[in-house]
Amino acid sequence: MRFGSIVLVTALAVPAPLIAGGVKGDYVRPRATIVTPDDSAALQEDEFGLSRFVASNIRETIYHELAHLLIDQLELPVFGPEEFAADLFAAVMINRLHNEDDTIAITYDVAAAYDAGATKESDRGAGPAMWGVHGTDQQRYYNFVCMMYGANPEERDDIARELGLPDERAETCADEYALTARAWGEVLDRVGENAPGTSLKMDWVLDPDSPLTRFVKAETARLNEILTLPRETSVSVIPCEEINAYYDPGPPEILICTELGEHLADLAQ
Amino acid sequence: MKLGWLSASLGLWLLSVPANAQDDTTAFIEANLLATLYHELGHALIDIEGVPIYGQEEDAADVLSILLIDAFYEEEDAVALAYDTAFGFLGEAERSKAQGLAPAYWDVHGPDEQRYFNLVCLFYGADPDERDDVAADLGLPDDRAEYCPDEFDQANAAWGAILDEISAGAPGNTILLGELDADYSEAADLIRSEVDLLNEDFALSAELTVHLAPCGEPNAFYDPGTAEITMCSEYVDYLAELAR
Numbered sequence: 001m002r003f004g005s006i007v008l009v010t011a012l013a014v015p016a017p018l019i020a021g022g023v024k025g026d027y028v029r030p031r032a033t034i035v036t037p038d039d040s041a042a043l044q045e046d047e048f049g050l051s052r053f054v055a056s057n058i059r060e061t062i063y064h065e066l067a068h069l070l071i072d073q074l075e076l077p078v079f080g081p082e083e084f085a086a087d088l089f090a091a092v093m094i095n096r097l098h099n100e101d102d103t104i105a106i107t108y109d110v111a112a113a114y115d116a117g118a119t120k121e122s123d124r125g126a127g128p129a130m131w132g133v134h135g136t137d138q139q140r141y142y143n144f145v146c147m148m149y150g151a152n153p154e155e156r157d158d159i160a161r162e163l164g165l166p167d168e169r170a171e172t173c174a175d176e177y178a179l180t181a182r183a184w185g186e187v188l189d190r191v192g193e194n195a196p197g198t199s200l201k202m203d204w205v206l207d208p209d210s211p212l213t214r215f216v217k218a219e220t221a222r223l224n225e226i227l228t229l230p231r232e233t234s235v236s237v238i239p240c241e242e243i244n245a246y247y248d249p250g251p252p253e254i255l256i257c258t259e260l261g262e263h264l265a266d267l268a269q
Numbered sequence: 270m271k272l273g274w275l276s277a278s279l280g281l282w283l284l285s286v287p288a289n290a291q292d293d294t295t296a297f298i299e300a301n302l303l304a305t306l307y308h309e310l311g312h313a314l315i316d317i318e319g320v321p322i323y324g325q326e327e328d329a330a331d332v333l334s335i336l337l338i339d340a341f342y343e344e345e346d347a348v349a350l351a352y353d354t355a356f357g358f359l360g361e362a363e364r365s366k367a368q369g370l371a372p373a374y375w376d377v378h379g380p381d382e383q384r385y386f387n388l389v390c391l392f393y394g395a396d397p398d399e400r401d402d403v404a405a406d407l408g409l410p411d412d413r414a415e416y417c418p419d420e421f422d423q424a425n426a427a428w429g430a431i432l433d434e435i436s437a438g439a440p441g442n443t444i445l446l447g448e449l450d451a452d453y454s455e456a457a458d459l460i461r462s463e464v465d466l467l468n469e470d471f472a473l474s475a476e477l478t479v480h481l482a483p484c485g486e487p488n489a490f491y492d493p494g495t496a497e498i499t500m501c502s503e504y505v506d507y508l509a510e511l512a513r
Contacts, residue, residue: 077427088324130382131413138374159368169375215298
């Protein structure tokens, strides 16, 4: 099998139709109505024709896969499950690379996608799979919101409240973010020493003119500005018959499935 | 890959084998006290040794606990400890369910059931040939099991490097006994002997104090401000209740 290794992991594991505001018996956290991508700003298209909601989530996915890449290529010691480390890296990258307004927009968009996944999980009735290598979408939702709040607690009090982060968790978020931002910050400083570079190269694409491809290409260029990698790595945007994204360690490649873009676009509607 | 720590000449720690139901309860309490002490030791090492934490600290502490159970004990005792610790997580999950509570997805710890599967996965992954039956018995799905040897290797390489560092100056006397609640003499004895054993194998970069003391809740925690682990007396009672 092509994607046979532990580091080959999904970003958004399942197709998850958005059922906004649905009330589920086994889904008890306060549902914040704002956690939907349905406000008009989230649907606004960027210069490539990609909606903000899709762009935010593709961005988060690229960062997540980049974490797997860094863990592999730099042989980073991972003291807990790798998937969680990749999620937290994405949060650190969003905070480091984007201004406050963009960071807040991305926070809502990514939270909304996890929320949709969580709704899908609870719709299955039996509850989410507790044995998976990824956390459940509800857990990833809270971890993500906690990180984004913890990165700037003074400014983002309202985000924590609107996205339903319980106080009991909120009180540790600043420390949690500081710990992971320091660990990942050292890694980013290391790969940043010889930047800019050309380590990430666009490779296979289904349609070079599609909004998704053009967006990924721009993101790749942006990453090349801030890092150089031990190994030249391809970035591809192609169909893979599932809603997913991967990092493949050999030969190194970040693969964004076109189906993921389509899925996110459907979610936003 | 650094696997040296596992094969290092650490003394194997023997547990008494339970003979009856009373002993089963004692074994359950002891296993969970040890696993929790190792978990808190994980937090202490992250702080004292400056371990870079890329993911969730709570998960990293859980992982160390499992690695120590695997490394410190002979197979039979390690398996017994793994079962009792796994049942500890399951017991908590069932207790919450019985109270009509959904898993606290927002918590800084993973849901108990998830911690259960992570434990079983890493313990199985440490020795898949030998522990096939443990994985089957404890219901580890094949879809997860296939990753577990890799997950173990990754965790063992990461924590192993830290354990190598703190083993280098061993034996040490960096882990100190603080208050030991006299009303819980068995737990106090366990912690006393455990601290001795840890000092035989490890010398930390700074002093760490371990207490067994009442704290008003069934819990255990590490305080980075004072470099102290507190195992709450109430936690011993809680485990006794959970064992039923």
